[in-house]
Amino acid sequence: MAIPAHTHPTETDLPDASEEVLSASVNAHRGRGRAAGLNMAGRYEKESRDSFDDGWGSLDELPPLKTHVQEERARTIITRNESPDISFDRSINPYRGCEHGCIYCFARPSHAYIGLSPGLDFETHLTVKPNAAELLERELSSPSYSPRTIAIGTNTDPYQPIERERKLMREILSVLDRCNHPVGIVTKSALVLRDLDILAPMAERGLVRVALSVTTLDRKLARAMEPRAATPAKRLEAIRGLSQAGIPTSVMIAPVIPALTDSEMERILEAACENGATGAGYILLRLPIEVSPLFRDWLLRHRPDSFRHVMNLIRSMRGGKDYDAQWGKRMRGDGPYAKQLANRFALACKRLGLNRSRKSLTTELFIPPTAGGVQLQLF
Template sequence: MRKPGEFESVSPEAGGVAYGRRHGRGAQTNRSGRFEPIAYEPVDDGWETLGDLEALQTEVQEVPARRIITKNQSPDIGFDRSINPYRGCEHGCIYCFARPTHAFLGMSPGLDFETKLFAKTNAAQALERELAEPNYRPRMIAIGSNTDPYQPIERRYRIMRRILEVLDATNHPVGIVTKSALVLRDLDILQSMAERGLVKVALSVTTLDHKLARAMEPRASTPEKRLETVEKLSAAGVPTSVMVAPVIPGLTDAEMERILERASVAGAAEAGYVLLRLPLEIGDLFVEWLRANCPDRADRVLSLMRQTRGGKLYEAKWGERMEGDGPYAWMIGRRFQMAAERLGLNKRSALRTDLFTPPVRPGQQLSLL
């Protein structure tokens, strides 16, 4: 039994903090979060080696969740509630818009976000309790909208599996977004829920370039594995979609049509896209990564990003933050629309809510019928 605040090592890699690249990690550094009174930044004094450094260890702290369903009122996303089984994400995607949430924990949105993780081990029990509340009304729950529920540590903790078991038993609709082929582990539950119109699964595909994907999304499944997962889910009768997300101007936007074509062949029924978002600390982290990994394209990528964000690297305005603004953003949106229509990927289907059966509350009398 671990004490509160104590992390458990789940990898044999040794740790350490130094300046340079970390094998298997997305962020280049561990920049301080926005709430810290002192900011620490790496400085090369000529003594450190700037090549690959000793790999950082993944650490996990088990934390109880008081409540597990998070509500939102955002006008530009298609759901009002979500579940995040984990805080932090081992996939290490450099562009992940969930990175700034680690600053609330006094940690860095950089390397800390992908190496110091929090597992909500009682998530299924908390979910069952909340679904049993007398005033609860079912609507689709989104899982994977923040951190990935099928990140590598899910193989051990199986929190997502237990959440699905609760949703399956209560006939509650769920939409899942992931970058991991691990979702196929739960195909038995997903297939059963799909037969009742209760589930959709979206695979996020940013690029088909394996080298770029390895640098940008170091511990996510390869692009080919993700498309193969779409094919297997579709073949099993699970409604699938592909998110071309994020679209990075000057780096990945040229691949949009090819990704959609591959997704269509794999059996996807729907598709979506999101323009690269760089809120708060992600801006510095992404620029740092871009100059280290794509120095020949960095200036063009940043210039195009500013063209889609009113001269800034990011604009958080409702209605614009997902798709951007200006001629270049319009062109990306129009290209997506035309490709999706041509491939028949613009179908939309709603999940059922009328089958919902609330869990029995402790002490509640069971129905005779």
């Protein structure tokens, strides 16, 4: 049934975990093996459609949600940004949506721009860009192009499960390798080890670095929060494999969730260091727009006893709100608890010898591509 689009719970709403809020929803039941329990309409939609239990005990007859994939012939592939608090000005996203399904993913609201839900749709309706490598080669060949490190994995994961079949990331890396173009990769997947044959030679030329995102070492918690991402142990194995291949490798504790995963910060850094990581970073949990109700629903279903504590700590670092998008604060938060996290991170990195040196990737070797229909220069 279609009804006027509902408004999401306000930021001051902190329902009791004992309330039967969203945990018994049809969406949560059908989304077995998914993180989101909601599939609310995007903020640009005029109507909202929802499923509900009719009381006849028929939930078990409903099939689980399947992943749907569609292709998009993109017109451009390099995305530019001017954000002052991130270290790159360009990135590539070969996929829209992410089957890893991390409940806290700040990229979820992007699905609203294409008429889909940031909830379960984000995990189950994926878009692939099959012409990504072709477009990249064309854009790198432009006479006006000036090389700087391209970031991949800053929005959705380039090594999510569908990459095993589509191999878009491998095609992109092949182009960057041929052009001697620098690239920084962030992923939660051990699938990155598949491309060691490309990454290792690029690393020898100072063209690549990789960061593995490790949120928790608790396998059960990771399964609930990041249901289709690699296990924490597999991510540590990936750090070791990359490091042994001579690839500069870091660990990203992203996100740090107060009262849920923040106590693991030092253990994660130690485990990553033992497996060869030389750098580290962290990002405080971000809950922009539709991510906030999704995360709060997840908390009520999986950690109801911690709901108030987690949300109160988040708001203590976000000016009393679920999220503050202000540059300079959105990644780290503000206030005493945020400062404590920053101090703990700095002390642990110093003790472990992380971030002692960080060489910039080189752009001096860049050679514009001439293949793929690109016009050759006369002289």
